[in-house]
Amino acid sequence: MRKTTLILFTAIGLQLSAQTNPAITSWLRNTTGIMGRHYVSGNSTPINDAVLANVQSVQYNTTNVYVSATGIPAYITGPFQDGNPSLATAQNSIFKLPLNPTQNTGTATATTPGNIGVFINGVALFDYRDGVAWNNNSQSICGGPGNAMCPGGPGAAQTWNRDAIPAERAGFDCAKAHPAMGNYHHHQNPSAFNLDLVVASTICDTYPSDGLYVINSAQHAPILGFAYDGFPIYGAYAYSNTDGTGGISRMKSGYQLNTNTTRANGPAINATYFNGYFREDYIYVAHPSDPTFLDIHNGRFSVTPEYPDGIYCYFTTVDANHNSAYPYVVGPTFYGNVVASKVTSVPAGTTTYLAVDTFDLSKTKITVYPNPASDFVAIQTDLIETDLAVELIDESGKIVKSGKVLQGSTLFILETDTIYNGIYFIKIIGNSQQQTFKLIIKK
Numbered sequence: 001m002r003k004t005t006l007i008l009f010t011a012i013g014l015q016l017s018a019q020t021n022p023a024i025t026s027w028l029r030n031t032t033g034i035m036g037r038h039y040v041s042g043n044s045t046p047i048n049d050a051v052l053a054n055v056q057s058v059q060y061n062t063t064n065v066y067v068s069a070t071g072i073p074a075y076i077t078g079p080f081q082d083g084n085p086s087l088a089t090a091q092n093s094i095f096k097l098p099l100n101p102t103q104n105t106g107t108a109t110a111t112t113p114g115n116i117g118v119f120i121n122g123v124a125l126f127d128y129r130d131g132v133a134w135n136n137n138s139q140s141i142c143g144g145p146g147n148a149m150c151p152g153g154p155g156a157a158q159t160w161n162r163d164a165i166p167a168e169r170a171g172f173d174c175a176k177a178h179p180a181m182g183n184y185h186h187h188q189n190p191s192a193f194n195l196d197l198v199v200a201s202t203i204c205d206t207y208p209s210d211g212l213y214v215i216n217s218a219q220h221a222p223i224l225g226f227a228y229d230g231f232p233i234y235g236a237y238a239y240s241n242t243d244g245t246g247g248i249s250r251m252k253s254g255y256q257l258n259t260n261t262t263r264a265n266g267p268a269i270n271a272t273y274f275n276g277y278f279r280e281d282y283i284y285v286a287h288p289s290d291p292t293f294l295d296i297h298n299g300r301f302s303v304t305p306e307y308p309d310g311i312y313c314y315f316t317t318v319d320a321n322h323n324s325a326y327p328y329v330v331g332p333t334f335y336g337n338v339v340a341s342k343v344t345s346v347p348a349g350t351t352t353y354l355a356v357d358t359f360d361l362s363k364t365k366i367t368v369y370p371n372p373a374s375d376f377v378a379i380q381t382d383l384i385e386t387d388l389a390v391e392l393i394d395e396s397g398k399i400v401k402s403g404k405v406l407q408g409s410t411l412f413i414l415e416t417d418t419i420y421n422g423i424y425f426i427k428i429i430g431n432s433q434q435q436t437f438k439l440i441i442k443k
Contacts, residue, residue, distance in 0.1 A: 022232060022306045023065050023099050024353050026223045028074075028121045030054040032387055032407040036072035038087055039173070039207045041079040051090045054407075055122045059350040060099065066346045067095040069122020071184055073175070074406055076209040080178045082171030083145075089182035093122070097340045101230030103312065108297070108333035109229075113155050115185070115342070116330055117233060119212060119225035123177070124185035125233070127331045128279055130168055133158035136265045160266040160278040165324050167277060174204040175211035176324070188324035189236060189316035190224065191215055198321035210411035214380075215322050218248060220305055224316060229336030233314045233329060234304065236322070242291050242310070244303030249292045251300075251315040253325045255282040282326050297335040298327045312336065361388075361433035368426050372440040375417040379426065381405050389429040390414065392439070395422065416441050 036049040053074040059066045071091035078087065095118050117125035133150050135142040136159065142150035150158055164187045171178050174193055177186040190212035194204035212224060213235055221235025240246030257275050266280075267273040275281050287293035294300050299314040307313075312335050317325040367380045379390055390412055392401040400419060405412040405428075414426075419441050426437040 021060075021065075021099055022223055023097055023226060023230065024058060024060050026120050026226075026232075026306075027055045027058050027067055027353075029058060030056055030074075030407070034074050034387075034407050036070070036074070036088065037076045038078040039076060041081060044206050046076045053121070055120075058353040059346050060353060061347070061350045063099060065097050065099060066343070066350060067097065067118065067122065068346075069093060069095070069118070071122055071124060073121045073123050073184070073212070075175050075211055076173075076207070077175070077177070077179075077184055078173050079207060080171045080173060081203065082168060084171050084178060086179040086182050088179045088184035091124075091183055094343050094346060095122075095340065096343045097226050097228075098230035101312075101336045101339075103335060104229070104337045108335075109338045110333050111331040114180075115183075115228070116334075117225055117227040117340075119186065119190060119233075120223065121212060123190070123212075124183055125225060125227070125329055126164070126180075126185045126187050127329075128163050128165065128187060128327050129161050130164035130187075131155075132162040132167065134160035134162075134266050134273075134278065136160075139267075160263065160280050163277060163279050163281075163326065165326070165328060166274075169201055172201065172203070174201075174207055174209035186212075186329075188328040189215075189318055189322075191322075196318075196322040198323060200323050208411075208413065210380075215318065217250065220248060221315075223304075223306060226340075227314055227330045227334065227336070228340040229334045229338050230340055231299070231312045231314060231336050232304075232306070233316065234302075235316055236318045238302055238304065238313075238315065240292055242301050242303065244308070244310075246291075250320070251317060252287075252290075252293045253298060253317040253327065254284050254287060254293045254295065255326050256285055257281055258283050276326075279326070279332065295335075297333055298330055299335055361428070361430045361435060364430075366428055366435060366437070368437045368439060371437075372442040373416050374441070374443050375415070377414045377416055377426070377439060379405060379412045379414065379428065381411075381428075386430055388412075389427075391427040391429070392416075392419070393425045393427055395424070400424070 034053050036051045036053045037046040051072050053072050055069045057068045111127035115124045116127050132144040142148050191214050192211040193201040195214050215236050221237045223232050225233040237248050240249040269275050284296050302313045303310045314330050316329050319325045369378050387407050388405040390403045391399050424439045426439050428435045
């Protein structure tokens with residue numbers, strides 16, 4: 001299955017007015033009261049949570065935006081099949097982000113364990129690491145559950161830091177995320193495993209979820225979030241050239257695996273500690289003649305649909321198979337001055353952002369797949385801030401099945417295994433507008 005995500009915002013320049021600044025307008029606010037849902041291992045029916053999903057409010061003043069969110073997405077979380085006993089739980093965070101981020105002209109700030117950014121649905125972004133490293137003194141892994149503490153304690157700089165993406169893949173859910181003590185987060189491109197060109201995990205087969213967006217190689221990716229220096233994070237594809245010309249290309253990481261066959265003061269390269277198991281297995285190689293390769297922070301200056309005058313942007317890098325590529329989103333250092341943080345309250349004098357409802361179903365990308373259908377049909381849409389009703393109608397006009405594409409989600413699976421062969425119609429309804437698709441069920 002493939003789907004298109006398109007988020008449209010008013011075009012703006014680098015010095016941004018409040019009501020058109022993407023740092024204010026980009027957030028996926030919960031306007032329908034949608035709650036989180038999660039799977040538990042052994043049960044493919046999601047469990048409803050009594051926790052609001054997505055972003056609850058967006059407030060701003062002349063310098064900052066304050067985003068209040070539970071950290072729970074609208075897409076289904078879990079299960080985490082590597083023994084992680086945690087569930088995604090409400091964080092009730094307030095993120096303070098700058099409206100006009102600035103470049104750090106001094107020594108670059110390294111990313112740290114824990115939150116280094118936030119996605120537009122309020123879910124946390126972590127960097128590449130998982131808190132596990134190699135202790136050369138004991139010749140063993142240290143840090144993390146069940147392991148001895150690393151020299152210097154949690155968060156101390158280690159020679160060889162484990163990369164969470166290959167090491168913890170078994171513990172990621174379908175949306176490529178997992179919780180740390182309840183804090184649900186992505187280390188990587190937040191799209192579902194089963195929609196990549198080569199599938200790296202089969203968890204979606206039993207526990208499907210749609211993630212935050214789906215890669216579309218034909219369109220400029222949407223804003224997916226903001227790093228803690230305030231600069232925007234985009235998906236995997238963008239304009240080839242930094243001035244907004246040259247067609248759409250995949251933004252490529254400048255990092256590649258070291259060709260060394262041994263690690264100094266580290267474990268031997270073998271099947272367990274393969275090349276790429278640690279962050280330090282990668283080296284940065286500049287590509288000054290190719291603008292589709294990103295800089296050492298995993299970003300570049302870019303003209304985008306939301307920033308026609310250009311701004312520095314990070315990208316959720318993937319390889320040619322759409323599998324996540326180191327350093328994944330931001331890192332290992334920030335481009336800008338890291339001034340964002342979690343705060344406990346919003347200061348007086350802020351304005352609450354209330355978006356104008358401009359939803360137009362006729363401009364919403366909708367895909368019905370497969371057609372003909374047998375056991376199921378998938379309805380995929382853009383990422384939108386409203387519920388869409390779905391009706392399966394037979395030739396006599398009778399509604400035989402119904403459901404919803406929920407706000408903040410982009411996918412609805414309609415089971416058709418008990419439906420007779422024949423011609424049917426899928427009707428999509430939203431804000432008193434509707435679209436109808438012809439569907440053939442053939443088994």
